[in-house]
Amino acid sequence: MSTEPAIRIRDLRFAWGEGPPLLEIPAFDLAVRERLFLRGPSGSGKSTLLGLIAGVLEPQAGRVEVLGEDMSGLSGSKRDALRADRLGVIFQMFNLVPYLSVVQNVTLPCRFSKARREAVEGGPVAEARRLLARLGLTDEKLLARPVTELSVGQQQRVAVARALIGGPKIVIADEPTSALDADARDRFIELLNEEAARSGAALLFVSHDASLASHFDRSVDLSEINRTRAVA
Amino acid sequence: MTGILGLAWRSLMNRKGSALLTVLAVALSVALFLGVDKARHGARAGFDNTISGTDLIVGAPTGQINLLLYSVFRLGNATAEISWETYQEVVNRDDIAWTIPVSLGDNHRGYRVMGTDETYFERYRYGDGKALKLAEGERFDDVFDAVIGSEVARKLGYGVGTELVLTHGLGAGGLSDHENRPFIISGVLAPTGTPVDQTIHIPLEGMTAIHVGWETGTKNPYADTITEEMIRDFDLTPKSITAIFVGLERRGTILSTQRALNTRAGEPLMAIIPGQALAELWQVTGVVERALIAVSVFVIAVGLVSVLTSILTSLNERRREMSILRATGARPGHILFLMVAEAGLLGLAGAVLGVLVVQAGLLGLGPVLAERYGVQLQGLGLSPVDLWTVLGVTAAALLIGLIPAVTALRRSLADGLTVKL
Numbered sequence: 001m002s003t004e005p006a007i008r009i010r011d012l013r014f015a016w017g018e019g020p021p022l023l024e025i026p027a028f029d030l031a032v033r034e035r036l037f038l039r040g041p042s043g044s045g046k047s048t049l050l051g052l053i054a055g056v057l058e059p060q061a062g063r064v065e066v067l068g069e070d071m072s073g074l075s076g077s078k079r080d081a082l083r084a085d086r087l088g089v090i091f092q093m094f095n096l097v098p099y100l101s102v103v104q105n106v107t108l109p110c111r112f113s114k115a116r117r118e119a120v121e122g123g124p125v126a127e128a129r130r131l132l133a134r135l136g137l138t139d140e141k142l143l144a145r146p147v148t149e150l151s152v153g154q155q156q157r158v159a160v161a162r163a164l165i166g167g168p169k170i171v172i173a174d175e176p177t178s179a180l181d182a183d184a185r186d187r188f189i190e191l192l193n194e195e196a197a198r199s200g201a202a203l204l205f206v207s208h209d210a211s212l213a214s215h216f217d218r219s220v221d222l223s224e225i226n227r228t229r230a231v232a
Numbered sequence: 233m234t235g236i237l238g239l240a241w242r243s244l245m246n247r248k249g250s251a252l253l254t255v256l257a258v259a260l261s262v263a264l265f266l267g268v269d270k271a272r273h274g275a276r277a278g279f280d281n282t283i284s285g286t287d288l289i290v291g292a293p294t295g296q297i298n299l300l301l302y303s304v305f306r307l308g309n310a311t312a313e314i315s316w317e318t319y320q321e322v323v324n325r326d327d328i329a330w331t332i333p334v335s336l337g338d339n340h341r342g343y344r345v346m347g348t349d350e351t352y353f354e355r356y357r358y359g360d361g362k363a364l365k366l367a368e369g370e371r372f373d374d375v376f377d378a379v380i381g382s383e384v385a386r387k388l389g390y391g392v393g394t395e396l397v398l399t400h401g402l403g404a405g406g407l408s409d410h411e412n413r414p415f416i417i418s419g420v421l422a423p424t425g426t427p428v429d430q431t432i433h434i435p436l437e438g439m440t441a442i443h444v445g446w447e448t449g450t451k452n453p454y455a456d457t458i459t460e461e462m463i464r465d466f467d468l469t470p471k472s473i474t475a476i477f478v479g480l481e482r483r484g485t486i487l488s489t490q491r492a493l494n495t496r497a498g499e500p501l502m503a504i505i506p507g508q509a510l511a512e513l514w515q516v517t518g519v520v521e522r523a524l525i526a527v528s529v530f531v532i533a534v535g536l537v538s539v540l541t542s543i544l545t546s547l548n549e550r551r552r553e554m555s556i557l558r559a560t561g562a563r564p565g566h567i568l569f570l571m572v573a574e575a576g577l578l579g580l581a582g583a584v585l586g587v588l589v590v591q592a593g594l595l596g597l598g599p600v601l602a603e604r605y606g607v608q609l610q611g612l613g614l615s616p617v618d619l620w621t622v623l624g625v626t627a628a629a630l631l632i633g634l635i636p637a638v639t640a641l642r643r644s645l646a647d648g649l650t651v652k653l
Contacts, residue, residue, distance in 0.1 A: 056558065056645075077563060084561025091559070094552050099246030100239075111235035112561030162560065 004068035005029045006170050006202035007053055012062035014045075014052060022048055024227040025062070028220075030170070035193055035203040037213045040222030046206045049222070050172050053204070054087055055079030067169055084113035088163025088201065090192075092175040095159035096147040102137070103128045105147055106161045109168075116166025124165065131161035134198075135191055153184045160192055164199050171196050173205045177212070189215045236566055240573035243553075247546060251578060254542040258582020261535030262625055263589040265528040270590060270612045272521050276514065277612075279305070282426040283477075283506050285357035286332075287486050290314070290322060290493055291475040293502040297516065300509040303334055303475035306344040306427045310336060313472035318499045322476055325492075327485045330355050332477040335439050335470060338398045338410070343384045345398050345432045347439030347470070353379075355479055358426045368392050369419030375438045375464060377418040381429040385420045392417055396432070398442060400451075412456050413442040413463075425601075437468035478503070532625060539578045539629050543571065543636040547643075554644040564641050571637035572630050579629020583622040587614070 007030040014023040022045045030036050040046045051057035052064055055071045064071040067086055071079055088109070096105045106128035110117040120127035135157040137143065147155065156176055163171050173192065177185040189205075193215060196203040205216060213219035244251045283304050291299045292312035301307040323331050332355055335347035353364055353371050369392035372379050380390060390396065394417045400408040415434060423429055441463045445452050480489060486505060493503035554567060562570075594612055 054559065077565075080561070080563040083559075084563070087561075089559040091556070095556065097239075097553050097556055099242045104242075108557075108560045111239070112557075112563070112566060116561075 004032075004065075006032050006034070006067060007204070008063075008065040009053075010063045010065075012052065012059050012064060014048060014057065014059045016048075021060075021228050023052075023059075025049075025225050026227065028225050030202050030204055032169070033197070033200060033202055035196060035217045036205065037216035037219040038204060038206045038222060039208065039210050039213065039219060040206070041208050044222050045226065046208075046222060047174055050089075050174055050204075050206060053170075054089065054172065055083050081113075084109065085115040086169045088165075088168040088171040090156070090159045090163045090171070090173040090176045093152060093155070093179045095162075096150075096155055098146070098148050100147065102132065102143045102145075102147055102150070102158055105158055106131060106165055108162055109166055113166065116168065119166040127165055128161060131164055131195075132158070134195060135161055137161075152179045153188065156180065156188060157191065160188075160195060164195055164201065167199050168201055171201045171203050173203065175207050176205075177207065178209070185212075186215075236569050237573055239557075240570050240577055243550075243570070244574055244577060247542075250542050250546070254538050254578050255582045255585060257538040258532075258535040258579060258625065258629075259585035259589060261528075261531040262583045262586025262621060264531050265525075266586060266590045266618060266621060267593075268524045268528045269617055270594070272524070274612055278425065279510060279513070280507075281359045282428075283356075283358060284361055285355070285479065286477045286506055287480045287483060288478040288490055288493070288503045289475060289506055289509075290478055290501055290503045293500050296502070296504040296509045297513050299475065299502060299504055300506060300513065302336065303477075304427070304506065306336070306346075306431060310474045313474055314476065314501065315472050315499055316470055318501065319473055319476060321498075322478070322493070322501075325489075327481050327489050327492075328478055329481045330479040332356060333436060333470075333473045334475040334477065335436055335473045337474070338400055338439075338442070340384075340396050340398050340432050341388060343381075343388075343430050343432055345434060345439075347434055347436045347473070349436055352433065356428075356477070358424050358428065362424070364424065364428065365422040366419045367422040369417070372418050372433065372435050372438070374416075374418070375435060375441050375468065376413065376415050376460075377435065377438070378415040379419040379421060379433040380417055381421050381427075381431045381433075382423040383429040384432055390417055390420075392419065398432075398434075400443075400446065408451070410442040413460070436470050436473070440468040440470045441466070532628075535582065536579065536625070536628055536632055539575050539582075540632050540635060542578070543575055543633065544639070547636055547640055550640070551643060554640055558644050564645065567641050567644055568634075568637045571640050572633035575633025575636070576626055576630040579632075580622070580626040582629075583625035586625075587618045587622060590618075 007028070009025050009028040012023060012025040012028075013021055015021045038046065048057065052059055052071075053066060055066070055074070059072060066082060069082060071082070074082065097108065100108070103125055107124040110120065110124040117124060132138070132143065137154065137157055142150070142154070147158065150158065156179075159176070163173075176192070177188055180188055189212060192205075193203065203216075205212070289299060289303050291303060291310065292314055294311055298308060302310050319331075319333060322328065330351055332352045333348055336344060338345040350371065356364055366379070367382065369379075378396065384390060395414045396417065397414050398410045400410060415438065421428060444458055444463055444466065480486060490503045490505065493501050557567065557570070591614065
């Protein structure tokens with residue numbers, strides 16, 4: 001299993017409904033523990049690709065293997081379980097459930113995944129606090145506030161803690177820095193890289209901003225791997 | 233799933249205002265439903281409790297409900313009377329243990345006057361066999377003594393020794409007052425929670441006495457010249473009475489005695505079994521009760537629709553929340569369960585609150601009603617009906633929750649990981 005890449009895509013084809021194919025990817029790999037930057041302009045199908053990897057969307061053709069498992073060969077509930085157990089997701093913004101506290105937001109994956117609940121030592125709450133502390137969120141007053149009152153930067157760091165809790169093997173980040181200013185953005189990416197490395201997760205970081213590529217092991221342009229775009 | 237239940241709870245708490253209003257709407261609708269139900273049972277119990285231990289009620293032929301209503305509940309009027317001779321025949325029957333004569337017709341400031349005799353105080357039973365008790369004073373002894381019910385005493389401020397003037401017939405006081413024959417209150421009865429509380433009891437002889445000179449139905453000009461002393465010397469045996477409450481020697485003969493009285497030769501009589509007449513009354517009122525129940529069930533439906541509305545309107549702003557939950561590992565089942573659980577929690581909270589509102593109302597009113605009116609709210613406390621209502625409303629809310637649940641699920645599946653906002 002350790003020889004399997006974290007993500008392996010072969011001959012993938014996807015279209016929304018009856019529309020023209022949006023993605024046609026002959027081959028794409030993300031190695032274990034690799035930190036990859038995937039660049040693509042808005043509307044190029046980045047988010048769709050992430051949906052396919054997360055098993056929320058199903059391709060019309062081809063294979064999406066996540067940690068050695070062919071997603072299209074799995075039932076919906078198996079895909080859901082796989083995502084819950086092994087994937088951490090960070091969105092562009094509004095990452096947090098408004099009615100949960102900071103800590104409850106971080107422990108959210110442990111509610112849905114037994115594997116991640118059992119992977120943390122000392123219980124999800126202690127682990128959440130440890131992760132938050134590593135991300136510089138230690139102020140008790142701050143943690144006690146409704147998540148909607150946190151700054152965008154703070155919210156994104158909470159989202160990182162949530163993506164990492166319970167040691168998922170892959171972390172997917174979809175434009176997580178687009179709402180941050182330049183300073184905060186660089187610090188955020190450093191933190192994300194550090195913490196992903198510490199927990200041994202592969203990181204797939206998606207953005208339209210090519211200037212971020214230098215922070216990562218490898219950089220891929222979606223238009224290079226996506227045949228439909230190459231033709232267009 | 234307890235984790236999701238926690239989510240549902242927090243999500244509702246996040247929308248406290250609208251959740252509270254929804255719970256309130258459900259609570260009020262449930263309270264209305266249970267209130268109607270309790271009122272119905274209370275009214276039935278009240279009527280059922282008014283007379284007990286009386287096996288038969290005998291009167292002139294009329295409808296059995298009518299006879300019951302005017303003789304026991306002082307509602308409506310007798311259309312005909314029973315002659316004293318016939319009454320004596322009934323009294324002397326071997327299968328009859330005791331009889332209470334009832335003579336109605338006059339009133340005092342709206343309270344019915346009932347002529348009767350000592351047997352009334354000894355034999356009349358109400359509730360689960362309770363006898364009448366005097367709160368004050370004693371039974372009537374003199375022709376012009378009166379024993380009043382507790383409500384008469386309380387409302388009119390009367391006590392032992394108060395004089396009262398009866399009014400002929402059931403109209404208001406004035407021209408047809410028996411002002412030349414005042415009665416003196418000798419006793420006040422304890423509250424019973426029955427029409428007894430609203431009745432003024434006088435001896436049958438007193439009833440005859442005040443009607444000396446009224447033989448034609450109105451006062452004749454010479455009536456005032458007859459003094460009280462002269463009246464006392466008259467034979468005051470009544471010519472007729474309105475109804476008879478009958479107690480049998482053996483309850484087993486109830487049907488044969490009833491038949492014998494109904495089919496006897498001479499003056500026609502009608503004998504009814506109080507329970508049977510009440511049952512017939514409930515059949516009549518049942519239509520109204522069912523209509524009320526139907527209306528209150530519809531009100532509950534409206535309450536439940538407010539649950540649906542509250543959740544459906546929240547769905548748009550919660551689209552992002554759903555996709556976060558999906559991304560962090562929530563399965564479609566979790567989303568379904570979350571929505572259904574929210575609806576169920578709203579329904580449950582509303583139903584329980586509704587039950588509490590009704591119970592609090594009963595608890596608050598209970599002592600007052602018992603003390604002042606003798607009305608017992610027993611049997612109106614928590615009942616299986618309350619439990620079934622809570623369960624039913626919760627189940628209906630859960631079922632209704634499937635509608636937003638399916639909507640949310642469809643959307644979250646279509647949205648994928650990211651919502652295009």
